[in-house]
Amino acid sequence: MDENVEATVTELAQRSSETEIGKEGCRRYLPQDIVHNILARLPAKSMLRFKTVCKNWRDMITELDAIGVQQSMSKVTIIYRTNESKSLFFKLKNKDRENCCLSLEADYIWAKKACDKFVLFSCQFPASCAGIQLVVYDTITDRFRQLPKIPFYIVATSFYDLSLVYDASAKTCKVVVFNCTCYIENCCIYTFNDNDDQWGSGSNENWRILKLPCLQGIMTSSNSSVDVNGVLYWIARANCIDHGALIQPMDIATEKFMRFIKVPCQSWIKNCNLLKIKESLCFMNTASTDELHIWVLKNSVESLWILQHKISLSSMIGRPTSLSSFIQHRFHPWLVVEGSGNSYILVTIDGLLAPYWYNLETKELRQIALDLGALNLPEELRRLAQDYNISKGFYLRTILFIDDLGPDIQRRLAGFVAKTQRQRDEEEGLRRNALLRQREDEERVRRDAHLRRKQ
Amino acid sequence: MASSSSSSSCSSSSEKKITLKSSDGEALNVEKNVALEFEPAKGFLEDNSEEADDEAIVVPLPNVSAAVLSELIPYVKQRLELSAKPVQKKLIKAFDDQFTRHLSDDKLGELMLAANYLGVNYLLDVLCDVTADRIKNKSVEYVREFLGIQNDFTPEEEAELRAQCPWAFEGVDQD
Numbered sequence: 001m002d003e004n005v006e007a008t009v010t011e012l013a014q015r016s017s018e019t020e021i022g023k024e025g026c027r028r029y030l031p032q033d034i035v036h037n038i039l040a041r042l043p044a045k046s047m048l049r050f051k052t053v054c055k056n057w058r059d060m061i062t063e064l065d066a067i068g069v070q071q072s073m074s075k076v077t078i079i080y081r082t083n084e085s086k087s088l089f090f091k092l093k094n095k096d097r098e099n100c101c102l103s104l105e106a107d108y109i110w111a112k113k114a115c116d117k118f119v120l121f122s123c124q125f126p127a128s129c130a131g132i133q134l135v136v137y138d139t140i141t142d143r144f145r146q147l148p149k150i151p152f153y154i155v156a157t158s159f160y161d162l163s164l165v166y167d168a169s170a171k172t173c174k175v176v177v178f179n180c181t182c183y184i185e186n187c188c189i190y191t192f193n194d195n196d197d198q199w200g201s202g203s204n205e206n207w208r209i210l211k212l213p214c215l216q217g218i219m220t221s222s223n224s225s226v227d228v229n230g231v232l233y234w235i236a237r238a239n240c241i242d243h244g245a246l247i248q249p250m251d252i253a254t255e256k257f258m259r260f261i262k263v264p265c266q267s268w269i270k271n272c273n274l275l276k277i278k279e280s281l282c283f284m285n286t287a288s289t290d291e292l293h294i295w296v297l298k299n300s301v302e303s304l305w306i307l308q309h310k311i312s313l314s315s316m317i318g319r320p321t322s323l324s325s326f327i328q329h330r331f332h333p334w335l336v337v338e339g340s341g342n343s344y345i346l347v348t349i350d351g352l353l354a355p356y357w358y359n360l361e362t363k364e365l366r367q368i369a370l371d372l373g374a375l376n377l378p379e380e381l382r383r384l385a386q387d388y389n390i391s392k393g394f395y396l397r398t399i400l401f402i403d404d405l406g407p408d409i410q411r412r413l414a415g416f417v418a419k420t421q422r423q424r425d426e427e428e429g430l431r432r433n434a435l436l437r438q439r440e441d442e443e444r445v446r447r448d449a450h451l452r453r454k455q
Numbered sequence: 456m457a458s459s460s461s462s463s464s465c466s467s468s469s470e471k472k473i474t475l476k477s478s479d480g481e482a483l484n485v486e487k488n489v490a491l492e493f494e495p496a497k498g499f500l501e502d503n504s505e506e507a508d509d510e511a512i513v514v515p516l517p518n519v520s521a522a523v524l525s526e527l528i529p530y531v532k533q534r535l536e537l538s539a540k541p542v543q544k545k546l547i548k549a550f551d552d553q554f555t556r557h558l559s560d561d562k563l564g565e566l567m568l569a570a571n572y573l574g575v576n577y578l579l580d581v582l583c584d585v586t587a588d589r590i591k592n593k594s595v596e597y598v599r600e601f602l603g604i605q606n607d608f609t610p611e612e613e614a615e616l617r618a619q620c621p622w623a624f625e626g627v628d629q630d
């Protein structure tokens with residue numbers, strides 16, 4: 001033991017003399033593993049800034065960063081569904097290898113959005129004509145909560161868009177629903193507090209109608225809304241403008257709308273998406289047959305954008321031959337994984353099947369091989385899964401950025417929804433019975449009175 | 456130390472006292488279960504277990520001063536008592552917060568070194584969290600000063616690194 005102690009002491013002394021730290025610094029000198037421990041707890045922005053502290057820190061942060069990117073990439077869950085309402089869950093283990101789980105559900109249950117620790121599911125039962133139901137799942141505490149009925153009619157096949165945002169400081173979560181079938185004046189919003197006791201049951205709060213600043217048509221694409229620094233942005237067409245699109249910002253905490261932001265191009269507004277890259281709002285659009293542009297918003301008041309990245313067919317490494325044009329083929333971004341070095345966008349081509357990682361810096365496109373052979377699947381599902389990229393029976397539904405989402409959750413979710421639904425039905429039934437009884441009583445009284453009058 | 460308030464029926468090992476000797480030569484009496492939380496002391500006690508009388512054992516801790524030890528011991532003791540009960544994590548967190556809130560930056564560094572040397576990992580975790588929290592919104596210059604780090608970049612190298620990500624240097628707190 002004493003030897004160890006001595007070794008540590010001399011090592012410390014050596015290290016501090018090597019780095020020539022003065023007496024002042026020596027007092028606070030921390031060994032490498034403690035510094036490493038501290039750095040690993042910093043947010044990405046701080047890590048990036050502290051690369052300039054000293055060479056040692058730069059190297060440590062670069063190393064940590066690579067690990068962080070790998071970890072982020074492994075949190076992705078990709079969900080496919082078939083025409084027969086069967087679903088495939090893929091959980092990526094890292095950017096190349098992956099694991100996969102699978103579920104077989106007759107009900108319509110889809111994970112729609114994820115943010116922080118929450119996942120928003122949308123469900124509908126075949127027999128029910130009540131429209132979709134929304135359920136929030138907390139991945140940390142492993143609990144569900146059912147949101148009340150949406151104030152307007154949406155079924156699984158409706159054209160609608162959802163946003164899920166979480167304000168960690170206020171511990172409130174907000175769900176925003178847009179009806180995208182027509183130009184709308186209102187959207188609806190639902191707020192709940194993480195700490196209230198309504199997990200495991202239905203929520204008491206109700207939806208609120210939020211009046212939009214003008215009539216707008218909400219655009220849907222793989223990523224048509226995004227939240228950056230407490231502001232939710234979405235792409236909309238304003239009624240007065242024929243072709244162009246605008247970006248509508250809304251402060252999430254106060255629910256106040258800010259001025260429209262003009263998009264950096266007005267000519268081609270198909271296939272445009274919003275992304276969050278390096279804590280800034282980015283707009284991605286198709287510029288020509290062989291170029292996509294990513295613009296970064298510098299000033300929202302003046303709608304000042306800077307063209308940051310060009311994704312071009314000619315300079316793309318590993319381009320599949322099927323991708324010959326950005327106009328004929330859709331290049332859908334789903335989410336961004338970034339470290340201080342490289343940024344990756346998870347994309348799909350034509351919204352269909354195989355997902356890719358696109359590296360913004362090296363311009364490399366790499367397919368995520370979903371290895372189905374490694375799965376232990378029932379025969380029927382194995383056949384489905386093997387055919388998934390040939391038959392086009394599967395199509396991509398959701399890519400979520402969250403850990404630990406498997407078929408088991410879907411099964412339990414179905415149970416939860418069915419239970420709360422039953423409770424609601426029972427309450428409804430009781431109320432109806434009471435009403436009926438009341439009516440019968442009234443009827444009897446009236447009849448008796450009538451008889452008496454006759455006599 | 457007023458530890459007699461806790462139940463008297465517990466095992467005798469927790470009542471035995473061990474003497475720890477700090478780097479500045481001061482002797483501190485602690486309960487054996489507290490001393491066992493410190494890895495060097497645990498190793499020392501295991502090596503000298505044939506000695507019948509624990510009271511006679513003096514464990515040298517040449518890397519920790521008496522001032523730091525006297526802060527650490529009550530923390531570890533209370534933390535042990537807390538984790539022995541089926542309490543919520545929230546409570547432990549509140550206790551940790553209370554302990555770290557008033558620590559000066561210097562004390563924080565000293566405690567981290569001591570926790571690292573003594574192998575008290577739960578304390579080291581808490582202290583690293585606090586340090587990360589204190590520096591995360593600060594400037595690079597502040598961090599160098601805070602941790603006593605010499606800048607070994609040439610001005611050109613530093614400027615180049617900064618130019619790679621100017622956005623990371625925006626919105627930094629006042630030092």
